[in-house]
Amino acid sequence: MGAGKSTVGIRVAEAAARPFVDVDGLIEQRHGPIPALFEQGEPEFRRIEEETLAEVLAGPDSVIALGGGAVLSPLSRERLRARAFTVYLDVDVETAWERVRRSDRPLAQREDDFRRLYESRQAAYAEAADAVARGIEDVLLASLGIHFGGVSPPAGPVEVVADTNVLELHPPPVDAPIHRVPPGEDAKTLAVVEELWTALSLGRNGTIIAFGGGSTTDVAGFVAASYLRGIDWVAVPTTLTGQVDAAIGGKTGINTADGKNLAGAFHFPEQVAIDPGVLATLPEQERRAGTAEVVKTGLLAGEEPWSLPEEEMIRACAAYKASVVLSDPHETEGRRAWLNLGHTFAHALEAGSGYRVSHGEAVALGLLAALRLSGQSTDVVEELLRPEPVVADLDAAWAALKRDKKGEGVFVLLEAPGKPVVTTVPDADARAALAALVRQ
Ligand SMILES: NC(=O)c1ccc[n+]([C@@H]2O[C@H](COP(=O)([O-])OP(=O)(O)OC[C@H]3O[C@@H](n4cnc5c(N)ncnc54)[C@H](O)[C@@H]3O)[C@@H](O)[C@H]2O)c1
Numbered sequence: 001m002g003a004g005k006s007t008v009g010i011r012v013a014e015a016a017a018r019p020f021v022d023v024d025g026l027i028e029q030r031h032g033p034i035p036a037l038f039e040q041g042e043p044e045f046r047r048i049e050e051e052t053l054a055e056v057l058a059g060p061d062s063v064i065a066l067g068g069g070a071v072l073s074p075l076s077r078e079r080l081r082a083r084a085f086t087v088y089l090d091v092d093v094e095t096a097w098e099r100v101r102r103s104d105r106p107l108a109q110r111e112d113d114f115r116r117l118y119e120s121r122q123a124a125y126a127e128a129a130d131a132v133a134r135g136i137e138d139v140l141l142a143s144l145g146i147h148f149g150g151v152s153p154p155a156g157p158v159e160v161v162a163d164t165n166v167l168e169l170h171p172p173p174v175d176a177p178i179h180r181v182p183p184g185e186d187a188k189t190l191a192v193v194e195e196l197w198t199a200l201s202l203g204r205n206g207t208i209i210a211f212g213g214g215s216t217t218d219v220a221g222f223v224a225a226s227y228l229r230g231i232d233w234v235a236v237p238t239t240l241t242g243q244v245d246a247a248i249g250g251k252t253g254i255n256t257a258d259g260k261n262l263a264g265a266f267h268f269p270e271q272v273a274i275d276p277g278v279l280a281t282l283p284e285q286e287r288r289a290g291t292a293e294v295v296k297t298g299l300l301a302g303e304e305p306w307s308l309p310e311e312e313m314i315r316a317c318a319a320y321k322a323s324v325v326l327s328d329p330h331e332t333e334g335r336r337a338w339l340n341l342g343h344t345f346a347h348a349l350e351a352g353s354g355y356r357v358s359h360g361e362a363v364a365l366g367l368l369a370a371l372r373l374s375g376q377s378t379d380v381v382e383e384l385l386r387p388e389p390v391v392a393d394l395d396a397a398w399a400a401l402k403r404d405k406k407g408e409g410v411f412v413l414l415e416a417p418g419k420p421v422v423t424t425v426p427d428a429d430a431r432a433a434l435a436a437l438v439r440q
């Protein structure tokens with residue numbers, strides 16, 4: 001009571017584009033005001049509450065706000081365990097009391113009773129909760145298992161798949177057998193996958209822990225998706241790109257002779273354990289690449305994560321990516337496509353330069369093109385990323401762009417910061433925007 005479940009719940013539902021259901025609200029709609037129901041005795045209210053929750057849990061995937069006493073029912077706790085991801089919205093008793101003291105809630109009439117109730121419910125909350133959160137960002141992160149700090153030890157055996165560079169600079173995240181993979185993009189090959197399939201000695205109850213940047217988490221996640229038809233995995237991203245983007249959202253995969261990420265699977269990690277401390281050793285170019293994704297995220301969210309301290313910046317970006325992923329987990333609704341802002345042009349420049357232009361540099365330029373086509377200010381991109389036109393073969397880049405778009409001419413643009421749209425752009429405009437990024 002007074003934790004802000006309805007307020008936070010509505011905002012989480014909005015962010016994740018899911019329906020919102022307030023169980024108490026639904027009960028009142030159907031049975032009249034809760035204080036009146038309580039007058040018929042608390043057991044009768046709890047029975048109605050149990051029934052209503054069961055019905056809501058059987059419905060479409062939603063964000064559900066529970067009444068403060070709902071998890072006291074062992075039956076409801078069991079149903080939540082089977083069907084829901086349950087977050088305990090933690091609030092101190094003083095704040096909670098301040099919020100409810102003047103309400104007509106039957107169990108919030110006297111402060112000493114309220115405090116006793118708060119204390120007595122803690123054990124049930126702890127038992128029911130899959131995660132503890134203090135606000136909307138926390139809830140979004142927790143829903144995808146993203147947390148800051150070390151790896152929470154998985155139940156079964158674990159083995160680590162690690163980028164060799166990273167292992168030279170940082171101790172592995174857990175004490176377990178280690179499989180080394182080549183640094184960066186070179187890890188994303190079928191040969192590395194085969195090696196890992198053979199080298200792993202985990203059973204079905206095992207967990208792979210990926211330790212490295214997006215390349216390592218992509219290949220290790222794909223191995224986890226395919227080894228023994230799929231085992232659990234944990235991502236421990238060590239690049240800024242990994243922590244704000246690549247390790248989040250369950251896309252795993254490798255490159256093929258025909259191009260990047262052409263073989264893969266959706267396979268969500270059980271946890272994403274983020275330690276911003278490991279970024280201290282990141283080479284400047286990798287940090288700039290990550291910053292390009294941070295700027296992309298800020299433009300999509302209509303916020304300025306880059307002006308926050310580093311850990312909060314990562315938290316905000318990761319939470320934004322989590323919200324988009326939750327709204328479209330397997331990329332069927334189209335919202336996940338937003339995350340490609342600037343990337344159509346970026347991929348074209350990478351291909352058109354024979355991959356001499358780095359992804360980060362290409363994304364900075366791609367964002368510039370997307371903002372220009374959107375008629376939006378490019379100031380943020382110019383100030384933070386200082387993109388300069390690059391040497392590339394314009395015809396080859398254009399051909400790559402058309403291939404990427406599969407002839408659809410569909411781009412992610414911004415109506416305004418925070419308002420992405422998926423829309424078509426006439427070929428002439430798209431080609432002119434691309435040409436402006438290329439140094440002849
Ligand atoms: N799955 C997704 O949703 C998703 C999203 C974005 C990008 N990606 C993929 O991520 C890959 C790029 O990943 P990335 O940019 O994170 O880098 P990366 O994994 O390719 O690593 C880049 C370089 O940084 C080094 N490195 C990593 N962590 C370090 C550290 N803490 N200190 C010093 N050096 C370190 C690596 O050894 C490597 O040399 C691409 O293959 C891309 O396709 C995937």
Ligand SMILES: [Zn+2]
Nearest residue numbers: 293343359363
């Ligand atoms: Zn990118």
